[in-house]
Amino acid sequence: MRVTIRDVAQRAGVSVSTASRALSGARPVGTELTTRVTAAARALGYRQNRLASALRTQRTGTVGMVVPQISNPFFPALVEAIERSLSGSGRQLLLCDAQRDPAVEAVRLQALADRQVDGLIVAPVSAVASADALAAVAAEVPVVQVDRYVTDADLDWVGVDDAAGLRLIAGHLADVGARTVVLVSAGSESSTGRSRLAGFGPAAARHRLTTAEPLLGEYGIDWGVRAADLLRARGPLPDAIVGGNDEIALGVVRGLRAAGVRVPDDVLVTGFDDAGFAALADPALTTVRQPHALIADECVRLLDLARAGGEQAPRRIALAPTLVVRASTTRS
């Protein structure tokens, strides 16, 4: 049988309420009693039953998170950052995987809400198919979207400033002498695909880069490989290929290589996200690093704000990324 606050109170010779107050500091308790209670607690090895506490206070000290797929290397980094950001205030992360399926995602969201999490951080699987479940759960508990967002829902969002990232890339490519660039990215099912596409044109124009028609598929290495072929079939290659994320970029590199095109000697390639393997790939990938820690902090801050402040206009926070130059755009 675990030791309860009742045992502590008994050993300290005080009432349960006094013990509770002495331990939690909810109200001042005489110094002598306080020491007696804390001594008793230590002696007995008392540790609070968070469940009972949560039932009473309506606060679990737990934040739920749902990611589309944890094995997608972008998310572990984010999870880690959020876990760290939360642990600063003694909270825990309850993590779920949506298995890339909006139906699974809906179940997970409900399960987390049933567990009375204090807040929910969600990277929605789909910009449209995830909307209903997200809206439903947002009615019960503060929700912050991260990385991706659903359309038609007035929910907070925190992510990277895609336009800024593309400006960084365009600037860098211009610096190393590229004149013509083409974007290979994901289509508009995901919000990031949409905004990276939107940001590309202006960024290129700003640095006087000539662009060709973008190739839009899906985030994934396979699409990158295929896009490389399509690109070669289209005629002479551009000076640089801008990948919508690191996986696409890596696929492009692989596809070009298979055809005897060398990176970076014949064509430059850039990624987006700075997922773990971007540095490990060969050639190491020039990319744009998402500010994980900042994103995480911002998510947590918005959750706290939502709890404190009640209803407000949804906030959309786009944080500035940084450029990471590696071998894939460095001519030796």
Add this chain to the structure above:
Amino acid sequence: MRVTIRDVAQRAGVSVSTASRALSGARPVGTELTTRVTAAARALGYRQNRLASALRTQRTGTVGMVVPQISNPFFPALVEAIERSLSGSGRQLLLCDAQRDPAVEAVRLQALADRQVDGLIVAPVSAVASADALAAVAAEVPVVQVDRYVTDADLDWVGVDDAAGLRLIAGHLADVGARTVVLVSAGSESSTGRSRLAGFGPAAARHRLTTAEPLLGEYGIDWGVRAADLLRARGPLPDAIVGGNDEIALGVVRGLRAAGVRVPDDVLVTGFDDAGFAALADPALTTVRQPHALIADECVRLLDLARAGGEQAPRRIALAPTLVVRASTTRS
């Protein structure tokens, strides 16, 4: 105010206990009442408060997991598998990151125990420094170790059969004509380092491979790079280099490349784990794939067993890996 079982009972015109029994099926309830209760629950959109339920039943339907570092690409795959395995029985995973620090790990373990998780799945940070905290928490809740284990604690463990993995690698290397091999792995702080070292010699001998003195450092790409240099300094390279995990192997490839040694043309390299980037690397890495799903299922099974069966001798379950042959050992 959320709708409680009380509201459901009221609307159905029955007592709270009947409502509870009708919904949970804990005891048979007349068919008419059952339908009335379920109809009321649906109409009101009732969803059980898991906290209250857990407080009463002493079962949270939540399993805690602590990993050394979620951004280490091996763990997301494991987390995903375990999450999936648990969701089959309607349970949730409460994930924590130990930030590679036994002290943080201890805090996380306690925090999970305080939240009354039904079980704990832990990949200990350190074979020795993690032992005390793990033993302490194991006194309160069933614990299963995964991947790594601590010495001097009688706790269940589930992981991969390192010896079998090395036999697969040795056999494959012998098949492709290698005669001399050397192991580059991690030292004995981690249990896997120890057992992979132990398995290497016999596996090589079985396939009549000549071995040289192993190089032992730590899991990580940097050590691989350094080891490649050490190896070259030592004299003529072996036919094949066996990495203790994929990161080391990739580091070795990089180190060799930098010195103008080609993989696989000049020397073969293998990894271990089949982390996500192993397939993405260039050359794609021949490696041994951990059976994530099996490991996950086994962890969950052991936890359930521990809850049901009470105290028993600790079980150590080593599951057979499979060989994945890729470019790093394929001479064209």
Add this chain to the structure above:
DNA sequence: CCCGGCTGGGCAAACGTTTGCCGATCAGTA
């Protein structure tokens, strides 16, 4: 007609906390 057993509904007590309220004690002031 009586009795025993079974079915199924409801009361109320838990689970381990927190907290509103009451009242006791004590110091300070008139």
Add this chain to the structure above:
DNA sequence: TACTGATCGGCAAACGTTTGCCCAGCCGGG
């Protein structure tokens, strides 16, 4: 001395469930 207010301990009621126990009703057997 009496009164006021502040300080602080304790009682007991919550939080939302589940479940042990009791009891009513009913059926079948003797």
